[in-house]
Amino acid sequence: MDGLRVIPTWRHGQERLYVCLPDGASVAWYDREAARVSLLSDDREGDVLDALGPFLTRPVTVGPPPVPTPAELARLSLHPDDDLAPNRPGEALLVDLERAPGPAHRLRRPDPRRRALAAEQTVGAALDRLDGAGWHALHSVPLPGGDRVHHLVIGPGGLFALHVLPARRQRVHIADPVVTLGRHEPLPLMRRVRADADRASYALTAEVHPVLVLVAPAHVTVAAPPRSVRVLTDEELPDLSRPGGVLKPADVEALHAMARDRATWARL
Structure with missing residues (x-):
């Protein structure tokens, strides 16, 4: 021809x-x-x-073309505006900085949004490298009320909701539910980490494990193992993908198709 x-x-x-x-x-x-x-x-x-x-x-x-799976059919029917898969790490922060960039020069106090964005981008890059191993990562998943899951990870080892804490060159002390970063005021951050994972579990009708990720800390001390929350540094993120056998590939794809749909989270 x-x-x-x-x-x-x-x-x-x-x-x-x-x-x-x-x-x-x-x-x-x-x-x-x-x-x-x-x-x-x-x-x-x-x-x-x-x-x-x-x-x-x-x-x-x-x-002939392969028959699409139910997960692929769901993705193909998803409107681009409702698809969360293209979200960049720190998407909400990027949009906020574009709308209100703040002063061009802040000599004494750098914009904390930029530190948070850099941390989420570091974690997002590490998670995206897991894609070839059967894992999917969604970034900046919006929740009703203005909250968001920084990163949602779905793969053979299960589902994980990651909350990222920028801790560059600072000491971190964890005494559940309180997290103390350097000389900053202690905050009950573990409650937030668990709450985000609980909301994700409800939306996806599947167990989602909470994870706190510390980016570039100088030192980490944990008074006692936190209840149900896994604590990792950004360098330890590859450990997240090592356990397997929890979800079959078809289950991973189906949960990913559900999680990337904005309407899934709007129902919370």
């Missing part, structure tokens, strides 16, 4: 090559990561593979 064109596109951060007729109609597509060519018509297989020849660097599976 003459005139087939190969058009590269990016979909959810992954490259996909479409094979199209001169009028733009697609006859097949090639997913590099999955090494799969999906054909819309079997009688065009030879022409499609000839067109894709310069782009194929390894053996591929050829066949």
Whole structure:
């Protein structure tokens, strides 16, 4: 078949090559990561593979498009404005800083929002690296009333609601429910961490474990193991993905599809 064109596109951060007729109609597509060519018509297989020849660097599976899972169908039906998956780490802080950036120079007291944003970006980057291991991370998940879950992590080891505390070069002392950061006033932060996880559990109808993440602390002391809250530094975040066997891949995808829908959280 003459005139087939190969058009590269990016979909959810992954490259996909479409094979199209001169009028733009697609006859097949090639997913590099999955090494799969999906054909819309079997009688065009030879022409499609000839067109894709310069782009194929390894053996591929050829066949009809895979049947979408229920989770994929739910994602495809989700309006872009209601999809939380594109949220950047610290999305709410980024928006707030864009609307009200504050003074250009603050010599004595840096804007605390920027410290919080840097901490959430550090944690978000670490979590996004877990994606290839079957984990999904959602950032800055909004809750009714103006609160938010800094990061929600879903994977084979379960669900985790992460609250991030910037602690660069400061000592942290934890005596549940109080957290003391350097010379700052002690705050009952553990109650907030547990409450956010409880709200996430209610929204997703699944157990969500609370986690407090300390970013770049100088030293951490814990008077006694906090009730139900796991305490990690940003360097220990890879430990979060090591336990497995709690959720099957299909359950992970279904929970991720539910969690990325803004309407799930609006019902709280």
